Amino acid sequence: xxxxxxxxxxxxxxxxxxxxxxxxxxxxxxxxxxxxxxxxxxxxxxxxxxxxxxxxxxxxxxxxxxxxxxxxxxxxxxxxxxxxxxxxxxxxxxxxxxxxxxxxxxxxxxxxxxxxxxxxxxxxxxxxxxxxxxxxxxxxxxxxxxxxxxxxxxxxxxxxxxxxxxxxxxxxxxxxxxxxxxxxxxxxxxxxxxxxxxxxxxxxxxxxxxxxxxxxxxxxxxxxxxxxxxxxxxxxxxxxxxxxxxxxxxxxxxxxxxxxxxxxxxxxxxxxxxxxxxxxxxxxxxxxxxxxxxxxxxxxxxxxxxxxxxxxxxxxxxxxxxxxxxxxxxxxxxxxxxxxxxxxxxxxxxxxxxxxxxxxxxxxxxxxxxxxxxxxxxxxxxxxxxxxxxxxxxxxxxxxxxxxxxxxxxxxxxxxxxxxxxxxxxxxxxxxxxxxxxxxxxxxxxxxxxxxxxxxxx
Amino acid sequence: xxxxxxxxxxxxxxxxxxxxxxxxxxxxxxxxxxxxxxxxxxxxxxxxxxxxxxxxxxxxxxxxxxxxxxxxxxxxxxxxxxxxxxxxxxxxxxxxxxxxxxxxxxxxxxxxxxxxxxxxxxxxxxxxxxxxxxxxxxxxxxxxxxxxxxxxxxxxxxxxxxxxxxxxxxxxxxxxxxxxxxxxxxxxxxxxxxxxxxxxxxxxxxxxxxxxxxxxxxxxxxxxxxxxxxxxxxxxxxxxxxxxxxxxxxxxxxxxxxxxxxxxxxxxxxxxxxxxxxxxxxxxxxxxxxxxxxxxxxxxxxxxxxxxxxxxxxxxxxxxxxxxxxxxxxxxxxxxxxxxxxxxxxxxxxxxxxxxxxxxxxxxxxxxxxxxxxxxxxxxxxxxxxxxxxxxxxxxxxxxxxxxxxxxxxxxxxxxxxxxxxxxxxxxxxxxxxxxxxxxxxxxxxxxxxxxxxxxxx
Numbered sequence: 001x002x003x004x005x006x007x008x009x010x011x012x013x014x015x016x017x018x019x020x021x022x023x024x025x026x027x028x029x030x031x032x033x034x035x036x037x038x039x040x041x042x043x044x045x046x047x048x049x050x051x052x053x054x055x056x057x058x059x060x061x062x063x064x065x066x067x068x069x070x071x072x073x074x075x076x077x078x079x080x081x082x083x084x085x086x087x088x089x090x091x092x093x094x095x096x097x098x099x100x101x102x103x104x105x106x107x108x109x110x111x112x113x114x115x116x117x118x119x120x121x122x123x124x125x126x127x128x129x130x131x132x133x134x135x136x137x138x139x140x141x142x143x144x145x146x147x148x149x150x151x152x153x154x155x156x157x158x159x160x161x162x163x164x165x166x167x168x169x170x171x172x173x174x175x176x177x178x179x180x181x182x183x184x185x186x187x188x189x190x191x192x193x194x195x196x197x198x199x200x201x202x203x204x205x206x207x208x209x210x211x212x213x214x215x216x217x218x219x220x221x222x223x224x225x226x227x228x229x230x231x232x233x234x235x236x237x238x239x240x241x242x243x244x245x246x247x248x249x250x251x252x253x254x255x256x257x258x259x260x261x262x263x264x265x266x267x268x269x270x271x272x273x274x275x276x277x278x279x280x281x282x283x284x285x286x287x288x289x290x291x292x293x294x295x296x297x298x299x300x301x302x303x304x305x306x307x308x309x310x311x312x313x314x315x316x317x318x319x320x321x322x323x324x325x326x327x328x329x330x331x332x333x334x335x336x337x338x339x340x341x342x343x344x345x346x347x348x349x350x351x352x353x354x355x356x357x358x359x360x361x362x363x364x365x366x367x368x369x370x371x372x373x374x375x376x377x378x379x380x381x382x383x384x385x386x387x388x389x390x391x392x393x394x395x396x397x398x399x400x401x402x403x404x405x406x407x408x409x410x411x412x413x414x415x416x417x418x419x420x421x422x423x424x425x426x427x428x429x430x431x432x433x434x435x436x437x438x439x440x441x442x443x444x445x446x447x448x449x450x451x452x453x454x455x456x457x458x
Numbered sequence: 459x460x461x462x463x464x465x466x467x468x469x470x471x472x473x474x475x476x477x478x479x480x481x482x483x484x485x486x487x488x489x490x491x492x493x494x495x496x497x498x499x500x501x502x503x504x505x506x507x508x509x510x511x512x513x514x515x516x517x518x519x520x521x522x523x524x525x526x527x528x529x530x531x532x533x534x535x536x537x538x539x540x541x542x543x544x545x546x547x548x549x550x551x552x553x554x555x556x557x558x559x560x561x562x563x564x565x566x567x568x569x570x571x572x573x574x575x576x577x578x579x580x581x582x583x584x585x586x587x588x589x590x591x592x593x594x595x596x597x598x599x600x601x602x603x604x605x606x607x608x609x610x611x612x613x614x615x616x617x618x619x620x621x622x623x624x625x626x627x628x629x630x631x632x633x634x635x636x637x638x639x640x641x642x643x644x645x646x647x648x649x650x651x652x653x654x655x656x657x658x659x660x661x662x663x664x665x666x667x668x669x670x671x672x673x674x675x676x677x678x679x680x681x682x683x684x685x686x687x688x689x690x691x692x693x694x695x696x697x698x699x700x701x702x703x704x705x706x707x708x709x710x711x712x713x714x715x716x717x718x719x720x721x722x723x724x725x726x727x728x729x730x731x732x733x734x735x736x737x738x739x740x741x742x743x744x745x746x747x748x749x750x751x752x753x754x755x756x757x758x759x760x761x762x763x764x765x766x767x768x769x770x771x772x773x774x775x776x777x778x779x780x781x782x783x784x785x786x787x788x789x790x791x792x793x794x795x796x797x798x799x800x801x802x803x804x805x806x807x808x809x810x811x812x813x814x815x816x817x818x819x820x821x822x823x824x825x826x827x828x829x830x831x832x833x834x835x836x837x838x839x840x841x842x843x844x845x846x847x848x849x850x851x852x853x854x855x856x857x858x859x860x861x862x863x864x865x866x867x868x869x870x871x872x873x874x875x876x877x878x879x880x881x882x883x884x885x886x887x888x889x890x891x892x893x894x895x896x897x898x899x900x901x902x903x904x905x906x907x908x909x910x911x912x913x914x915x916x
Contacts, residue, residue: 006537013464013466081840110841111836111841172882173883176885179885379638384635419569424634425631431634
């Protein structure tokens with residue numbers, strides 16, 4: 001118990017989890033099922049098959065199996081960049097002069113620069129196993145697209161990425177990374193798809209959105225022989241794969257007898273947050289432990305804190321299934337000056353259910369405060385964080401400062417999902433005082449909620 | 459001995475070396491001393507004092523002390539990003555279908571993106587200890603400047619960086635990283651210094667060179683109260699600090715009973731190569747082991763393979779001491795299309811002596827072949843390498859392919875010094891077929907050699 005705690009806790013390779021944990025198996029209130037956009041009835045595996053890979057569909061629909069063994073080939077790939085270190089923020093603690101102990105799980109030590117690789121390799125693996133030729137996807141900041149292109153290159157799969165136009169333009173170097181890994185990258189909305197052309201017609205000059213890029217990627221996959229669509233967040237299968245983050249964190253903490261009081265993750269579609277908290281939330285639900293769990297989202301895209309808990313389309317084009325989730329409406333697009341990532345209009349349905357059940361909290365933060373926290377963290381902890389991850393840093397610092405005020409020696413764990421090397425234009429804006437905060441007005445949100453489907457479902 | 463070798467060998471924190479190794483102590487033929495540009499006599503500590511920090515001068519001049527203890531504060535900083543993993547390139551081996559075993563020491567897992575941080579923190583530490591206000595330096599690709607700005611930010615020192623203009627323009631995001639860490643960055647040649655103005659007058663529109671940026675940084679340091687100059691390569695003190703790379707590699711290899719046959723490092727000024735090979739070369743000199751040691755340099759800047767072994771200025775402005783080294787002449791600037799880094803005209807004097815004594819080999823490679831190797835490596839090993847590091851990859855692959863032909867099960871160790879996230883413009887050129895090779899003609903080199911000082915020194 002009193003073992004000296006190193007700066008970085010690295011597990012041995014043979015301590016990498018051998019199975020993913022499916023939090024839904026332990027939930028009393030299961031998340032609501034996906035609905036078919038045509039029948040408005042729960043989607044069957046058969047209905048999902050034209051879009052998704054078969055094995056991923058069975059993971060998506062399974063809410064009873066607690067553990068899914070990780071195939072050996074994926075474990076081998078994981079070994080190339082995992083285990084990810086759990087880092088004690090000794091320097092930050094000292095600077096804050098807080099009695100709190102701060103740990104972060106750092107998922108940025110791989111070329112995709114984020115945790116996205118954890119699921120990308122899994123989805124590419126099952127596509128390959130199914131004998132497919134390739135996959136399509138969307139990407140926002142480019143983290144997911146990069147991760148997927150790495151996984152596809154490793155397995156010899158074709159990879160077609162629709163990249164949110166504003167990111168494509170702001171982050172030209174991400175495109176080159178994807179090209180290095182052999183992917184083709186198209187700015188979205190594009191004229192390549194029907195839905196893309198429709199969106200361009202309705203909103204000429206739009207910077208695009210994740211929801212819109214998703215529609216294009218899905219259309220492309222369903223209309224191209226030997227292709228399926230894969231998605232980097234939002235879905236429960238992704239949360240399942242990302243449970244490796246939380247499982248590894250827990251093993252590392254347990255090794256040193258550390259029990260976190262507060263667990264903090266940034267939340268866009270929910271993939272990192274869901275993965276990080278999974279085993280801890282499982283304990284909480286089973287009554288074995290208690291944790292404060294906090295989701296952090298941008299004030300300019302506040303799905304949890306200001307969204308509606310309702311069935312909504314996962315994409316702008318309304319071709320995807322509907323999910324019951326906290327949502328701002330599938331047409332919601334954050335203000336153009338938003339540089340902090342986490343731009344998705346909705347939220348993973350499992351996390352939504354947990355939030356609705358009061359099992360976790362959510363806060364929203366302004367992006368200038370996020371970049372200030374990012375810079376503070378970079379200077380003292382060395383790692384240049386992604387804007388997305390910095391949402392969690394911001395709230396971790398806030399909580400550590402509260403501990404200073406109250407004198408409480410709380411243990412804080414947060415997810416540092418990735419690095420900000422490709423976000424320097426946003427950092428530049430911040431340095432030059434050209435970054436502004438934007439919070440949508442109630443009227444704007446109300447207008448966006450109007451697009452929610454009017455369904456007669458309890 | 460037959461322990462299963464993991465993908466990544468991570469040492470424990472308490473296995474990080476506690477002392478740097480000074481290879482010169484074991485050399486029979488010591489490297490030639492630095493000469494004063496004024497008296498042409500060996501520089502004394504007193505003469506170096508206006509330029510360098512005192513403790514670093516004593517490290518620079520000491521060729522007898524084999525081990526320098528690493529101060530605890532530096533060990534603490536090292537723990538933030540070290541130990542660096544020694545990685546077995548299982549996937550690359552499999553792809554090459556070679557009986558060779560390939561290991562690489564990966565130094566890119568920190569925000570500076572390279573091994574440069576190993577020396578940056580040391581130099582900043584001694585500047586701080588001496589009560590200085592700040593330091594000046596030059597940077598090429600920006601790796602060293604980033605590393606130094608990180609170290610200075612951590613210690614609360616002012617940091618002034620002269621960045622080779624062509625890199626400043628090609629790599630705008632590096633500048634923002636340095637700004638994030640609070641450094642000021644000036645494209646060189648600049649009008650801020652006398653030597654900068656002189657060079658601009660003689661070569662209007664020049665893209666600059668490391669040698670020229672050095673001159674500016676030295677001038678600034680010597681003319682500003684409370685400042686000293688620090689340098690990221692070339693000097694023996696840097697090689698001393700970088701010995702942590704080789705020492706860690708050796709500890710990791712020894713743990714698993716692995717003995718490399720071939721050790722490969724890229725060579726610009728020599729900091730990585732010198733650090734990587736130090737303990738192995740020590741054994742070789744002492745007759746305890748034998749290794750093939752290979753320096754890899756760009757064909758467009760071939761100091762080892764086509765340079766003269768002579769006393770030359772370390773900088774274009776001829777304000778720095780002279781070093782006996784393999785050099786292309788202090789005015790040499792690689793062709794503008796050169797994108798592969800390693801642009802320095804000379805080479806560390808210790809490495810130069812070792813090369814002159816036949817203790818190591820050198821090869822030069824063309825940049826398109828370097829980028830091809832980089833892409834091959836990225837796709838199969840996951841890590842997107844820096845162009846500099848990819849020189850070593852190229853030759854490691856070549857050697858592994860030779861092993862396939864001969865059936866020899868050689869063990870290859872190479873230094874993967876950093877990541878290429880800020881080099882995507884060069885990758886783009888490569889992808890678009892817009893990258894060309896350039897090898898200076900004999901006449902061009904001859905003209906450059908004309909600028910070598912005519913000294914009457916044996």
